[in-house]
Amino acid sequence: MAQEHNLAIFRGLVKFKSNTQKIWGVLVFLTVITAIEVLLGIYKPESLMGHFLGMKILNWIFIALTLVKAYYITWDFMHMRDEKASLRRMVVWTAVFLICYLIFILLQEGGYVFDVYRDGYIKRDF
């Protein structure tokens, strides 16, 4: 009952011989990304401390790397790569849309409350 697996990752740049080999390959990739995250987190290079769209560049890098990890966990460990496009879209688009919406609403509101504390009449008593 050996199932068909799509063995190419990075858009066909790397092609594995067997599914087992692909699993180890993805593990190596995820470990490298985690190591990069940890190193950046410990050393916090001064050059990445600038702000971009209201957040530190370093934090944007962390979020991007997290999304890359999430992609490979879902696509290769959860075998999303081998599912039909319709199932894939049903799961991914729904979640991505709702999560983006939720994050936007809450972070926008959080930033607003911060401004009220800072500039408004309501002060935190110290």
Add this chain to the structure above:
Amino acid sequence: MNTTVATTGTEGKAWGGGNQPLNASYGKMMMWFFIVSDALTFSGFLAAYGFSRFKFIDSWPIADEVFTHVPFFHGNYPMIYVAFMTFVLIMSSVTMVLAVDAGHHLNKTKVTWYMFLTIIGGLIFVGSQAWEWGTFIKGEYGAVQTKGGNILQFGEYVDVDGAQKFKRVAVSDFAKVAEGERAQHESKNGLWFVSEGSIPEYSVDEIYAGLQANSNILVRNQILNEHGHKTILTREESLKQLKDNGKLFVQGANLQVNEYGSSLFADFFFFITGFHGFHVFSGVMINIIIFFNVILGTYEKRKSYEMVEKVGLYWHFVDLVWVFVFTFFYLV
């Protein structure tokens, strides 16, 4: 018995249920639906954490200063242990997907071993999580909470390779303990219908006396400066802040107080990592059930290891959530 429409002439055809448009079995699809809804639950929690953090963006605790411990080692190792935990969980995800792969080849021995390793990985993770909680609850240096609910921490400047560096000092190292200053209220020596929780180890006056006696110690408040460090007050300002606003000595973190800063940080930490840890725990339990089913040969008889695949999906999802928790609690 078929009492209603017996045949419609569409059996086996697309509109008669003859095909699976998504090419996935019922069980697997329902697992995907559950995962989507659970993902939204976790996103709700993490987005709420983001909300609180944006609300106090200039005074949020710095995770690097909170989680610095590694079991069996002394010293300051930010992130190392949590990186190890992340690796353990990814590794157990790998053994899980190897178990699924072995299941496709109907290799019972391999599935058994890989399931076993997955369970061990899950247990190591939950154990580490418990240790992390324990360390966080116990705390390290202690701090003083102000009337407004903010935190004042203590430290001193020391020379490290010629540069002045601010190093934290534990309250227990400088507070001047005054004997018999405050007795615990007990119902037998006071009002019998009133009880009192444990009183803090030090009173603010004792800490103030200690601060006065040690001229090298300064107070650090929660506000982040433009370099992302907490603001360190001058000596006069330190004494003044502690005298005017100090209210309660706090050690460690719980749902009410947090020596590292905003108590919301501790609340969300306990809630989100707790909820995730609960997922890992139930994942381990489900894995154990499947593990025994594999040993008993249930799936061997079925000629299909799809159950392993389904719990595998859940297990990878737990890993997936941790990747996000790791980023938003420890890195960003």
